[in-house]
Each structure stands twice: as C-alpha cells, then as structure tokens.
Amino acid sequence: MDVKEVLAWADKLVFAKTGAHLNNLQQAILAGAWDSQKYRDIAEDYHCSEPNVKRVAASLWKLISDELDEKIDKKNFRATMERFYISNSKIQNFVQSNFNQGEINFCGDSRYYDTGKTRSPSANSSTNSPSQQPEQRHNLTEAPEWEHHNNRLAEITTLKKWILAEKIRLVNMSGLPGIGKTTLARELVEQTKDNFDYILWRNCSETLTLKSFQTNLIEFFSQNQETKSSSLIDYLRLNRCLIILDDFQELFAPEKFAGTYLPEAESYGKFLKEMARSPHKSCFLILSWEKPTEIATLEGENRHCRSLQLGGLGEAATEILTNKDLKDRHKWGELIQLYSGNPSWLNIVAATIDDLFNRSVDRFLSYPTLFLGDLEPRLQEYYQRLSEPEKIVMGWLVNQEAADIFQKPVGANGHSPLLPDADFLTAIQSLRKRGLIEKISDNNGASLFIVQGLFKQYVKNQ
Secondary structure (H helix, E strand, O other): OOHHHHHHHHHHHHHHHHOOOOOHHHHHHHHHHHOOOOHHHHHHHHOOOHHHHHHHHHHHHHHHHHHHOOOOOOOOHHHHHHHHHHHOHHHHHHHHHHHHOOOOOOOOOOOOOOOOOOEOOOOOOOOOOOOOOHHHHEEOOOOEOOOOOOOOHHHHHHHHHHHHHOOOOEEEEEOOOOOOHHHHHHHHHHHHHHHOOEEEEEEOOOOOOHHHHHHHHHHHHOOOOOOOOOOHHHHHHHOOEEEEEEOHHHHEOOOOOOOOEOHHHOHHHHHHHHHHHOOOOOEEEEEEOOOOHHHHHHHHOOOOEEEEEOOOOHHHHHHHHHHOOOOOHHHHHHHHHHOOOOHHHHHHHHHHHHHHOOOOHHHHHOOOOOOOHHHHHHHHHHHOOOOHHHHHHHHHHOOOOOEOOOOOOEOOOOOOEOOOHHHHHHHHHHHHHHOOEEEEEOOOOOEEEEEOHHHHHHHHHO
C-alpha cells in the first residue's frame, strides 16, 4: 500500500462524509503524516501556520477514527493503515477494485500538494514514434511535476496560438518571481506534448555555458538516429522540437540594467537572435524574471519572436484564499490587488493572516502599516539585482502617486539632475522590463509611471 492508495481511500471517505473532496492542504497533511513529517514542516511547505495545519489534521483524524473504529493520529496513521490494508477488506477491496478499473479520482480537480519547483524524478511524456521510447524523446526531468491548473486560460490560448498555429521560433515569458511562469509553462507542455517530436526542459544557471547547452541538445536529438549531424539547426529543421529554458535570469548580471548578460553567458544573446532568424520548425520558450534585450529587437524586426509579460491571477486568485480558509470575502479583492494577484505572495501573506490575524483579511488590511513579514527577503533578493540608477529612480518614484518622466529627479540643490538623461531613461526602460513599474495615462494622454504597490512599500522601508 502506498500514499496514492491511501489518498484515494481517504478522498472517498471524506467525500462520503462531507460531500467535498480532499483539498490540497488535507492531502499535504495525509502525505506528510505518511512520511513522518512534523506539522511544522508541513505548514512551512504549504505556506500556512502550524495551528491551521493542526486544526485541519484534527478533523481528518476524527473522520478516519470514526470510520475505522480506532483512535488515529499522526503518529500511528501509517502503521494503522498498513495493518488495516492487510486485514480489513473495507480498505483492501476498495483500493484493489478501483485501481484495477482505473476509477480513482483524486479530489476532483485537486492534486496532491507539491511545493515550489520540486523537480520530478521521472516526468517524461508519451509519443507515438515507433523509433524511440517516450522517455528518450520527451525529457522533463528538470521540470516540476505537473499539476493541472485552469486559471490561465487566456495565456494558454495565446501561447498555443503562437507556438502551434503561427510556428513562432522564440517565445519569451517574463514576470516577477512567484507569478507562475514555470507552472504555466508546465501546463502548456502537458497540453501540447503530442505536437512535438522532442521536448526538453532545462534550468539555467551561471554554469550552463552555451557550448555545453548546445552539445547537450545535439546529444539529446541524436539518440538512436542512424544519421547524425554536428549542427543543432539541422535537428531543429528536421524535427518539431520544444525547448524550455527556465530561470533564464540566472544568466544575467546583478546590479546591471535588465537583460545584461554575465560575461561568460554573453554568447546567448547571439544564439537567441540566430534561433529567431534562421528557418526551422522548432520553438524555444524562455522563462525569465527579466526580458532579454534581444527580444525587443527581434519583435521590432517582425521576426519569429513573441513576448508575454505575465501578470497576476486577478479574480482567479480567490481559489488560493479559499484553500487557506480566510475570512471577510468582501475584502479579498482588495488583498489580491494589493499583492498584484501573485500566487506565491498571496500564499505567504495568507499564512501571516492566519497566524497573526485569526484569518481575518479585514483586520490585516486595517493594520496601520503594510506588513511585509516573510515576503521581505524575497523582495530584497529581487531589489538587490537592480543597478544603481534604477534604485535612484525607484526612490524618486515611490514618493509620488504617478510620475511624469519630464519631471526628472534632482539633487539637494533642487536644480542638478541626479542622473544624466540617457541613464534616467535607460533606468525607466529597465524597470519596465523587470515589471516593477507600470505605465498609465493622464487625462491628456501623457504617459505616467507608478511603482507596484508592494515594492513601493519595500523601497520606502529602506
């Protein structure tokens, strides 16, 4: 008996007793108890408070205890389930019959909870090609495990149109950390995998030189092929390939303008241009915090290149707050807007609201200052990547409701500009590439710029 069988049995039990399937937190508790995890660790993985985990767990143990007619808790859960599986047909018959018939349904649309970017040990997809095994053609070992999400339907539709219908060769998806780029890309792979001969997912780091990456691609494409080529472009022309490069910002230098490559990674800029300009039938999907400089150039040339700036979840983010069992639903929209619909940020702040404000969103929002708490280290990590001119511009912007770029920041004498005109405009453009400032229009149609709410508070705190 394994944890999947236990979750299936518990899901049927909870549904019979309550009319609702196991939610993600309940699944995380049962799976954690099965692996002897502490409540504190489960809470940390799920970004909620330990008391909340204990409260939900207590209800689960009572349901299971009543069903098995024996007191169940975290300590004896696994041993009891394994003993009952061997001796009690109530569990064994259900598991065997349903698994044999393929009738197990895990929590409706829910999945077993997976935290962050936990990589799957074997997440390989299928293919109909007779010449190679599926695991040889679809390599997703560095990708996260797939969890179905339907909260990005518009973005999925756009990406599928670009990649499948328009056959765009280079697609860039950028957005703030935690906004959901990796999750969306993983969903895209699952929905489009049958359209590609090869799929390869790679996570970038400063050690992933272009030469080693190209060699890796050629080795992957040449598996079991009688005729081999030393040219990557030949494989991209002969086969329909999807190559995902996640965390592409790791190739960029910190404390420089957005999209400035590390010295050892500068050749990637030329490579991206070549992949967009050279005829082939494959696609590179770039996931990054910052928009690479080449993307704007290629889009301007009307080359086979598109860029998607990923924003927050909007109304769909209410699912996160529902799972966290927060109160004051009429205030959820304000909370979502304040945290830009960022799923990672909302998970973290929901844990704070549960821990310090008894799950009351209204009380949290009524607090005199915006509390960043566990989010501050994440904002700091991103802020530290900014160049000095960008930090100067951010310091100027946060003290205004909306800023006109013709009213540049000046020094203490009130006359001399803090930055040369070229550096000032470059900093504004760089902050736009990072998604840290937004452009709005005044009544006369002039462009004004504002800092995203959460970063505005963080910069003011510095």
